[in-house]
Amino acid sequence: MNGSAQSQEWLTFLEEIVVEGRLIQVIFSSPRRKDEDIARKLTVRPIKLKNGLFYQFERHHLNKVFHENVAAEELKDQLQLTMERYKQALFKTPDADIQILANKKGGLSLLTQAKATKREAVPQEHNRNKSYVLPDGEAVPFLIALGVMTAEGRVVKAKYDKFRQINRFLEMVSDVISELPRGKRLNIVDFGCGKSYLTFALYHLLAIKEQLPVRIIGLDLKKDVIETCSKLAAELKWDDLVFSVGDISDYEGDTSIDMVVTLHACDTATDAALLKAISWESSVILSVPCCQHELFRQINQPLLKPLLKHGILKERFSALVTDAIRANLLELAGYRTQLLEFIDLEHTPKNILIRAVKSEKINTAEIKGEYEQFRDFLGVLPYMEREKG
Numbered sequence: 001m002n003g004s005a006q007s008q009e010w011l012t013f014l015e016e017i018v019v020e021g022r023l024i025q026v027i028f029s030s031p032r033r034k035d036e037d038i039a040r041k042l043t044v045r046p047i048k049l050k051n052g053l054f055y056q057f058e059r060h061h062l063n064k065v066f067h068e069n070v071a072a073e074e075l076k077d078q079l080q081l082t083m084e085r086y087k088q089a090l091f092k093t094p095d096a097d098i099q100i101l102a103n104k105k106g107g108l109s110l111l112t113q114a115k116a117t118k119r120e121a122v123p124q125e126h127n128r129n130k131s132y133v134l135p136d137g138e139a140v141p142f143l144i145a146l147g148v149m150t151a152e153g154r155v156v157k158a159k160y161d162k163f164r165q166i167n168r169f170l171e172m173v174s175d176v177i178s179e180l181p182r183g184k185r186l187n188i189v190d191f192g193c194g195k196s197y198l199t200f201a202l203y204h205l206l207a208i209k210e211q212l213p214v215r216i217i218g219l220d221l222k223k224d225v226i227e228t229c230s231k232l233a234a235e236l237k238w239d240d241l242v243f244s245v246g247d248i249s250d251y252e253g254d255t256s257i258d259m260v261v262t263l264h265a266c267d268t269a270t271d272a273a274l275l276k277a278i279s280w281e282s283s284v285i286l287s288v289p290c291c292q293h294e295l296f297r298q299i300n301q302p303l304l305k306p307l308l309k310h311g312i313l314k315e316r317f318s319a320l321v322t323d324a325i326r327a328n329l330l331e332l333a334g335y336r337t338q339l340l341e342f343i344d345l346e347h348t349p350k351n352i353l354i355r356a357v358k359s360e361k362i363n364t365a366e367i368k369g370e371y372e373q374f375r376d377f378l379g380v381l382p383y384m385e386r387e388k389g
């Protein structure tokens with residue numbers, strides 16, 4: 001078969017599986033060029049979003065995972081473009097696996113292996129946990145007590161965003177459960193727990209669903225919310241979920257904490273929580289920062305005047321710089337760090353979640369130099385460096 005005939009066969013194949021919606025998964029591997037920008041592995045799968053069918057392109061690159069959702073109409077073009085960058089692809093369809101191999105001249109050959117048993121080609125729900133951790137329709141006592149669900153297990157309409165946020169959070173926790181130590185009781189702190197929807201959800205997932213031995217401590221400055229949360233934990237008979245009044249930076253309750261959670265704790269309260277987690281060498285850190293004011297007052301770089309002279313831009317820029325600094329300092333402390341979208345921007349502007357997992361394999365030398373130049377260019381000294389013990 002010559003190159004163009006192979007290409008024609010490829011194009012026909014692509015057209016058919018896309019038009020007939022038969023794609024279950026594609027795995028692209030072996031990039032054609034050793035280019036820094038090309039992920040070594042890229043997978044594609046159909047997902048159902050509330051506005052229709054999409055295909056999620058997941059790139060694994062430099063120990064990080066990136067997602068992009070492509071509309072069904074663009075799938076064919078995107079697959080074609082992607083195939084130009086890889087030597088191999090495995091297309092999974094309900095009745096066969098099709099291996100695509102590129103030769104040196106770029107021609108493609110197709111090898112089909114039929115499957116004895118037919119597979120389902122049903123797209124997955126994007127938010128897996130809608131039907132997985134806390135499904136709508138299944139009564140969950142703590143959600144009923146918090147007013148998120150009715151006694152029949154229906155999500156209260158006005159609380160739907162909260163319900164989605166809880167599920168999204170649990171989805172992110174589920175992804176890191178395997179990073180937590182085993183064979184011991186897990187100690188977890190939720191700093192700035194507030195009304196504790198997410199703290200209760202975390203306990204539900206780990207202690208009730210996963211049946212893991214855990215003790216979770218929720219800490220907050222507000223005495224009244226802590227009293228309410230303690231009462232609810234007692235009503236639920238969740239003895240290992242305890243709440244305490246206190247300031248994050250003064251917290252001395254434990255010497256060994258396996259996971260630190262801090263969601264929407266204000267301004268430098270997030271940094272105080274991250275410093276605590278680093279000092280405990282916690283295995284996992286989940287943090288959604290908010291109200292990043294500290295660097296707004298510090299940033300000083302004349303070259304950025306065209307941006308910084310506009311208050312609203314300076315505020316957003318400072319918030320991004322703050323989170324970039326936090327992520328880099330976590331990496332320098334030996335954490336594999338990802339910044340993920342916590343919840344759609346339409347629901348909250350505070351939508352970045354920092355997920356950090358303690359790792360042995362961080363090359364801190366390179367990150368250190370880059371980080372210091374970045375910090376010094378902006379003329380800032382962040383809380384996490386100032387207050388580090």
Ligand SMILES: C[S@@+](CC[C@H](N)C(=O)[O-])C[C@H]1O[C@@H](n2cnc3c(N)ncnc32)[C@H](O)[C@@H]1O
Pocket residue numbers: 191192193194195196197198219220221222246247248249262263264265266269
């Ligand atoms: C916006 S609420 C978030 C509540 C909850 N984590 C959530 O995401 O739904 C922020 C909470 O952090 C608490 N907080 C802020 N600074 C704190 C500090 N330094 N120590 C303890 N709690 C703090 C506040 O009292 C408030 O209840």
